[in-house]
Structures are given as structure tokens and as C-alpha cells.
Amino acid sequence: MTIDETAERLIPLPPDQVAGYAMDWRHDPDWTQGIREARLTREADKGGFGVGAEVTRTAYFLGKRIDYVLRVAEHVPLRLLDMVSVAGPMPMHVTYTFAPHARGTLARIRVQGDARGYYRLAAPVMARKVRSSITKDLRDLERILTPAR
Template identity: 75%
Template sequence: MGIDVTAERVIPLPCERVASYAMDWRHDAEWTQGIRTAELTRQADGGGFGVGAEVTRTAYFLGKRIAYVLRVADYEPPRLLDMVSVAGPMPMHVTYTFTPTSDESTVARIRVRGDPSGLYGLAAPLMGRKVRSSLVKDLRDLERRLSGA
């Protein structure tokens, strides 16, 4: 049984501002639940951050420390950041999308898909709920950090 969870929030700020902050791996630990560190461990093919770049994150999830590496599969700022895990406790796919609204706000959406196995597989229903809760908090924290609230 896989996990496929999406959360979204309308953030009353311009899309470019929201996306540029959220897509910058250097901010991951500031607004993403459980992440303690994030490090660019492989640059994109053309250098810097982009398709092919890899970010190594250390986090705590369900009380356990985990490390995983996400490779950028698609990068179209300020609209899309799509990443797939290449190392970690389970195969995972993380997609951030940012859509401008007519009133200069942004619909920020995060989708996480995963295929837990072993002990994680047994906890898939719990993991799905925990991931959704974390994503809701992530988007709330993203808005708070950007609006200075």
C-alpha cells in the first residue's frame, strides 16, 4: 500500500516570492517539519541547483532519525519543483507547485508519494496521516515565515 498525500494553502503573497523561498534548499529546515539539516550534495548538470542536483536531508519522522537524498527531476521556477529519492528508508516522490491567483496570492501545494516497505509498510496508514499533518504544518509555517507573523 503506497502513500499519496497532498496539502495546499493559499498564501497571500506573490507567487515568485513564495516559490523562490520554498524552492531554495537552504531554507528547508526553517519551514519543513522534522528536517534538521539540508545540504546540496550534488550540483545540477549545469552547476548550482536545478535538474540533476541532489539535496541530502536529515530529519526526524515517527521518532526516528532518517537521512535521505532527493534528486531534482523537474525544476521550472516559480511554478514547479519535482524531486525523487535516490537514497533513504523508502522510495519517495515530492512535488511542490505554486500557482498565482488573480489577487496576487499563491496556491502552494505539496504532494508526497511513497512506497513504504518492511516496518514502514505496516505503518502506511499511520504514515499517510502523519505526512498529511506535517505538510499542512509546513505550508502554515511557510506562510508565517514569509509574512513575518
């Protein structure tokens, strides 16, 4: 079963602040639901973070520990981060986009996946959980970046 969920939120800050924070893998555990740890396990083809880099995430989903590796497929600083899983329990595609808006930044997360095996049975629950999680991710991102306004 295919999962394809998208969430978006208007965050009242400029894209350099929002995307600059969100696209830095070191912040993943701070604002991304369920992620306990994120490590850069392969640098980009030209060094550092960018196309070809791989981030290994440790998360908990439906009560189960999941370790998965996302490879950066496309990276446009402050605008787009597109990643595909190269190791983990199921094929996954995660896309973050950040667009300038008159009132700040329109932040969007899209998660696509192909639930197989154990996860296939839980696919309908997973789709709802993914939607809820990415909605919370964007809310938490805004909360972290705009404390006590």
C-alpha cells in the same frame, strides 16, 4: 502500501516571494516539518541547483532519524520543483507547485511513497502524519513569509 498525500494553501504573497523561498533548499529546515538539516550534495548537470541536483536531508519521523537524498527531476523556477528519492528508507516522490492566484499564490505539496519493511507496518499512521506534516509546512511557510501583518 502506497502513500499519496496532498496539501495546498493560498498564501497572500506573489509567487516570486513564496516559491523563491520555498524552492531554495537552504530554507528546508526553517519550514519543513522534521527536517533538521539540508545539504546540496550534488550540483545540477549545468551547475548549481536544478535538474540533476541532489539534496540530502536529515529528518526525524516517528522518533527515528532518517537521512535521505532527493534528486531534482524537474525544475521550473517559481512554478514547479519535482524531486525523487535516490537514497533513503523508502521510495518517495515530492512535488511542490506554486500557481499565481488573484489573492496571492496557491502553494501545493504532494508526497508519494511506497512504504516497505518497517515503514509498511506503520503506513496508515505514516499517511496521516505526512498529511499533517505537509499541511503544517504550508502554514509555517506562510507564517515565515508574512510575519505580524
